[in-house]
Amino acid sequence: MSHHNQPATEWADRHRRALTTRHTHEDVLTDREFELLLEACSTLTEPHDFEARFICLIAGRLGLQAGEIAHFQTAWVNWNRRTSRIPQHEPCRCGYCKRQARQEATHNDDLSVEDIVASRWHPKTVASARLIPFDLSLRLELCVECFANRYDAFPRSRSTINRRVQAAASAADLPGHVYPHCLRATAASYHAYKGVAPVPLQALMVWSDLATAQKYIRISGTATADALRRVHHR
Ligand SMILES: [Zn+2]
Structure with a gap:
């Protein structure tokens, strides 16, 4: 193989991988599916209902990883700043x-x-230590407050996180496979649709690559639509 063919081959390989690899963003829940999932949490028996709701909301709206949720501490919350830190x-x-x-x-x-x-x-990487605002919606805020009223720390194991998500998903009768990481992708997609810029989206999701944030934003189409409307509707 000649040296000149290298970039073309690399491009072709990457393109083929992009077409054949199953990406988490394909498993992103729509707003409607996410609402159904949250509603289904309340049909589970106590205290599984609240545990499932807490997991679904902080994974599906704030993008926390399952390991982070399993180790979540009320002491991480700063009530004045309405943030939660993920410590190193x-x-x-x-x-x-x-x-x-x-x-x-x-x-x-x-x-x-x-x-x-x-x-x-x-957390997964040193860069994963971060500050997360939880006052993005009243629902989220109340959920964190409710957690703090009940617990000092998340009361279940890492493997329970998957089970609670699965229980809620099957109660909601959602099609496809629902698991903690696809809730994280759902959070990313949600913020991309709301118009969050690439850099803050990358910071929230702690992706090593800005291109990942750009991909979510491109798929959402919001940035493109906003930019076009700014030009044409003036
Ligand atoms: Zn541990």
């Missing part, structure tokens, strides 16, 4: 953190499981 570290020895530590230790000869457990819990 929260001491934890839950079963999930221990399992993750054991797995990490098998890939790292220099660190013992105990060393790695001591570093947990931490």
Whole structure:
């Protein structure tokens, strides 16, 4: 293969991957589906109903990852600023953190499981530490307040997060596969449709690549429509 063909081949490969890979954004819930999911949460038995609602709202509107939800602490909330921080570290020895530590230790000869457990819990990347506003809607605000009235910390395991989402999705009779990560994509899509710019969207979702934010915004079409209307409706 000649050197000159390289860029074309790379482009073709990337294009083929883009066409064949199943992307999370294909599993994004519409506003209607998301409302049905939230309504279905209230049909679950107590306290699963509130747990499911909390998970669906902070994943589906604020984009929190399942690991972040499982380790969510009321102490992370700043009531004056109406924000919640995702810290770089929260001491934890839950079963999930221990399992993750054991797995990490098998890939790292220099660190013992105990060393790695001591570093947990931490978000996926250092960049994931962030500040998230929760006063974007009254519903969201009340949900966080309700959580704080009930709990100091999220009361369930990491694997429970998936089960609650699945229970709500099947009660809502939603088509397709609903899982925590597609709720996160739903949050990204929701903000893109509302017209949030690429940089703040990237910051909220902690994507390493600005192109991911641009992709959600392009798919939403909102930015294009707004820009065209600004020009033509003056
Ligand atoms: Zn943990």
